Amino acid sequence: MSLVYRAIDWNRQKRVYDLIAWGIAGAGLATWVVTTLVRHPNVTAETLVIRASAWSAITLLHVILAIGPLARLDARFLPLLYNRRHLGVTMFVLALVHAVVATFQFHALGDESPLVSLWTAYGSDAALWRQAVEDWVHVPFEPFGVVALIILLFMAATSHDFWLRHLGAVFWKSLHLCVYLAYGLVLAHVALGYLQSERGIAPAAALGAGFIGLATLHGLAARQERRVDREIHALEQDGYVPVCRVDGVIEGRGRVVVAAGRRLAVWLHHGRWFATSNVCRHQGGPLGEGRIIDGCITCPWHGWNYQPEDGCSPPPFQEIIETHEVRVEAAQVWVRSLPSPLRTRQSGALADAAEAAAGSKPRVDDCGRGGACPSPPRERADS
Amino acid sequence: MNEEFYVGYLDHAPPAMARFVRRWVAAAVVVLLAWLAVIAGQQSPMGQGRFEFGIERVFEGLFLAEPLPLLRVAAPDGVGTNYVVVGLGKHGVPDVLRQYHGRRIRFRGSLIERDGTLMAEWNVPDSLEVLSPAPERDSEMEEIVMGDAHVAGELVDTKCFLGVMRPATGKVHRACAIRCLSGGVPPGLLVQREDGHAVVVMLVSGVGNVPWNVSWAGRQVKVRGVLVRRGETLILKAAEAALLGAGG
Ligand code: HEM
Ligand code: FES
Numbered sequence: 001m002s003l004v005y006r007a008i009d010w011n012r013q014k015r016v017y018d019l020i021a022w023g024i025a026g027a028g029l030a031t032w033v034v035t036t037l038v039r040h041p042n043v044t045a046e047t048l049v050i051r052a053s054a055w056s057a058i059t060l061l062h063v064i065l066a067i068g069p070l071a072r073l074d075a076r077f078l079p080l081l082y083n084r085r086h087l088g089v090t091m092f093v094l095a096l097v098h099a100v101v102a103t104f105q106f107h108a109l110g111d112e113s114p115l116v117s118l119w120t121a122y123g124s125d126a127a128l129w130r131q132a133v134e135d136w137v138h139v140p141f142e143p144f145g146v147v148a149l150i151i152l153l154f155m156a157a158t159s160h161d162f163w164l165r166h167l168g169a170v171f172w173k174s175l176h177l178c179v180y181l182a183y184g185l186v187l188a189h190v191a192l193g194y195l196q197s198e199r200g201i202a203p204a205a206a207l208g209a210g211f212i213g214l215a216t217l218h219g220l221a222a223r224q225e226r227r228v229d230r231e232i233h234a235l236e237q238d239g240y241v242p243v244c245r246v247d248g249v250i251e252g253r254g255r256v257v258v259a260a261g262r263r264l265a266v267w268l269h270h271g272r273w274f275a276t277s278n279v280c281r282h283q284g285g286p287l288g289e290g291r292i293i294d295g296c297i298t299c300p301w302h303g304w305n306y307q308p309e310d311g312c313s314p315p316p317f318q319e320i321i322e323t324h325e326v327r328v329e330a331a332q333v334w335v336r337s338l339p340s341p342l343r344t345r346q347s348g349a350l351a352d353a354a355e356a357a358a359g360s361k362p363r364v365d366d367c368g369r370g371g372a373c374p375s376p377p378r379e380r381a382d383s
Numbered sequence: 384m385n386e387e388f389y390v391g392y393l394d395h396a397p398p399a400m401a402r403f404v405r406r407w408v409a410a411a412v413v414v415l416l417a418w419l420a421v422i423a424g425q426q427s428p429m430g431q432g433r434f435e436f437g438i439e440r441v442f443e444g445l446f447l448a449e450p451l452p453l454l455r456v457a458a459p460d461g462v463g464t465n466y467v468v469v470g471l472g473k474h475g476v477p478d479v480l481r482q483y484h485g486r487r488i489r490f491r492g493s494l495i496e497r498d499g500t501l502m503a504e505w506n507v508p509d510s511l512e513v514l515s516p517a518p519e520r521d522s523e524m525e526e527i528v529m530g531d532a533h534v535a536g537e538l539v540d541t542k543c544f545l546g547v548m549r550p551a552t553g554k555v556h557r558a559c560a561i562r563c564l565s566g567g568v569p570p571g572l573l574v575q576r577e578d579g580h581a582v583v584v585m586l587v588s589g590v591g592n593v594p595w596n597v598s599w600a601g602r603q604v605k606v607r608g609v610l611v612r613r614g615e616t617l618i619l620k621a622a623e624a625a626l627l628g629a630g631g
Binding site: 013020024027028031032035036039040042043044046047051055056059063076077078079080105106107108109110111112117118121122123127128131140141142192193194196197198199200201202203206 | 423428602
C-alpha cells in the first residue's frame with residue numbers, strides 16, 4: 001500500500017468558514033461604527049475603535065461558548081464546532097486591538113510607562129483601596145481585562161496542532177477550558193468599568209441575557225448527557241455491563257455508552273460489535289458520535305481514524321485507543337468494563353446472539369500491521 | 384437517527400446539515416447585529432468638547448504661570464479671553480514656560496474648547512517667542528475674591544474634559560485622568576448646575592499643599608476653599624479636599 005502523507009491543508013470548508021467568520025466580525029464592527037456615528041457624531045476615533053472592537057470581541061466570545069453545547073445537543077451544529085479555533089483567534093485579534101488602543105489612549109503619553117501605569121495608576125492612595133474593599137464598585141476594572149487578554153493570548157498562540165502535540169491533549173484541553181475563566185474576567189471587566197459609566201440598561205441586559213443563555217445551553221447539554229447515562233444501567237455480570245440493545249446502533253455507526261462510569265463507544269461494523277474508548281487522542285472528541293468510514297472509526301471533530309478491531313490508527317499514524325471485549329446476549333450488547341491491553345486485536349461479537357458466545361479469544365497484534373483501513377490516508381485536520 | 388455525518392476535513396458538509404447550519408447562522412447574525420446596534424445606540428452622551436488635533440494656531444498674549452497657567456489673549460476690540468495652557472499628551476505646561484510668568488509670549492499650538500472655556504496645547508516647542516523683556520500687569524487679570532466655597536463634584540483632568548477625549552469622565556476614563564493630573568494637567572471639579580448643565584471649575588492648591596490625591600481622579604470629591612476669578616476664569620483655591628463616601 002503506497003502512502004501519501006498529505007500536508008496539512010486548507011480545504012474548502014475551512015476557507016468558507018473563515019470567510020464567513022470574518023465577514024460576520026466585519027459586519028459587527030460596521031454595525032457598531034455606523035450606529036455610533038449616527039447617534040453620537042462627535043465621538044472620537046479612538047473611542048470608536050476601542051468600543052467597536054471590544055463589543056465585537058465579547059459578542060464573538062458568546063458565540064464561541066455557545067457552539068460547544070449546541071453541538072452536544074444537536075449534531076447538526078458540528079460544522080460550526082470544527083474550526084472553532086479560528087473563531088477564537090479572530091476574537092483574540094479583536095480583543096487585542098481593543099486592549100492596545102485602550103492602553104495607548106488611557107495610559108500613554110504620560111509621566112509613566114503605559115505598561116506600568118496599567119497596574120499602578122490607581123495604586124497610590126490607600127483610602128481608595130479601603131473603599132474598594134468595602135464596596136466592590138470601586139474595584140479597578142482594567143486588571144481583569146489584562147488577565148483575560150493574557151489567557152486569550154496563550155490560547156490563541158497554542159491553538160495550532162503543533163502545540164496540541166507538544167503540550168499533550170490533557171494539558172491543551174485544560175488550557176483551553178480557561179476560556180470560561182477569561183469569559184468571567186471579561187464580565188467583571190465590563191461590570192466594573194463600562195457598566196458603571198453608562199446610563200443605558202442595554203449593555204447590562206445584553207450581558208445578563210448572554211450569561212443566562214450560555215448557562216442554559218450548558219445545563220441542557222449536561223442534562224441530555226445525564227439522561228443517556230441513566231438509560232444505561234450499570235448491572236455488572238462477570239465483568240460485563242449491558243450498555244444498549246442491539247437495535248440501538250446501525251451498521252457503520254457508533255454510539256456513546258457508559259460502562260461503570262466511563263464513557264465508551266460501541267460500534268457495529270460488518271455485523272460485528274466492537275467497543276472502544278470514546279475519547280479521541282486528538283482533542284478528546286466524542287468518537288461514539290462518529291462513524292466508520294472505509295473500515296476506520298472516524299472522529300466527528302477532525303476526522304482522526306482508528307481501527308475498530310485493535311484501536312490503532314492506520315499506519316503511518318501511531319495513536320492507539322483502548323478497546324473492550326464485547327458480547328451479545330438476548331439482544332443486549334454487553335461490554336467488559338475493563339479495557340483489554342493496548343493493541344489487543346478483538347474479533348468482535350457477532351450481532352446474532354446465538355453466535356455471540358462463540359466469539360474467539362482476542363489476540364495481541366502488532367499495531368498497524370495488516371490494518372483494516374484501505375482508505376486513502378486521512379488528512380489530519382488542523383484548524 | 385440522523386443519517387448524515389460530518390467530518391471537517393471533507394470538502395462539503397452534507398446538504399441537509401449545510402442547510403440547517405446556514406439557517407441558524409443567518410438567524411444568529413441578525414440577532415447579534417441587532418444586539419450590537421442596541422448597545423451602541425444606548426451609549427451615553429460623549430461630551431461637547433472639541434480638540435483641533437493636527438491644526439496649528441498662533442497664540443499670543445500675557446502669560447500667567449500662577450495660580451493656573453493662563454494666557455490672556457487680547458481680541459481686536461480690546462476685551463481679552465483666557466486660554467488655559469497645557470503641554471503635549473498627558474502633561475501640563477512645561478517648566479520652561481513657567482519662568483515667563485507675567486510676560487507676553489507667542490507660541491504655536493492647538494485649540495481645545497468646550498462651552499466657551501478655552502485651552503491651548505503648546506505642542507510646537509520651538510515656536511515659543513518671549514515678546515516682553517520684563518513682567519507686565521493686566522488689570523483684567525487681577526484676582527477677584529468671590530468668597531469661601533464648598534464645592535462637590537467629579538475630579539476631572541481639564542484637558543480631556545474640555546475636548547481631547549470624548550467621553551472624558553467616569554470610571555472608564557479614570558486611569559487617563561490620573562495620568563493627566565499626575566503629569567501636571569490642571570484638575571477641575573465637574574459640578575452640575577441647577578439647569579442640569581455641567582460646568583468645570585478649575586482647581587488649584589496652595590503652594591506645597593495639595594489637599595487631594597491624583598488617584599481620586601474620576602471620583603466624587605468635596606473641596607473647601609476660596610473661589611476667585613481671573614478674567615472670566617473661575618478658580619477654586621482648595622484648602623481641604625476629601626473623597627466623597629470614603630468615611631470623610
Ligand atoms: C490589556 C487589556 C485591556 C485593557 C487595558 C482594557 C481597557 C479597557 C478600557 C479602558 C475600557 C473602557 C473604554 C471606554 O468605554 O471608553 C474597556 C472596556 C471594555 N473592554 Fe477592555 N481592556 C482590556 C482587555 C479586554 C479584553 C480581553 C476584552 C474581551 C473581549 C475586553 C472587553 C471590553 C468590553 C466589552 C468593554 C466595554 C466596551 C468599551 O467600553 O469599550 N477588554 N476596556
Ligand atoms: S478530536 Fe480532533 S479528530 Fe478527534
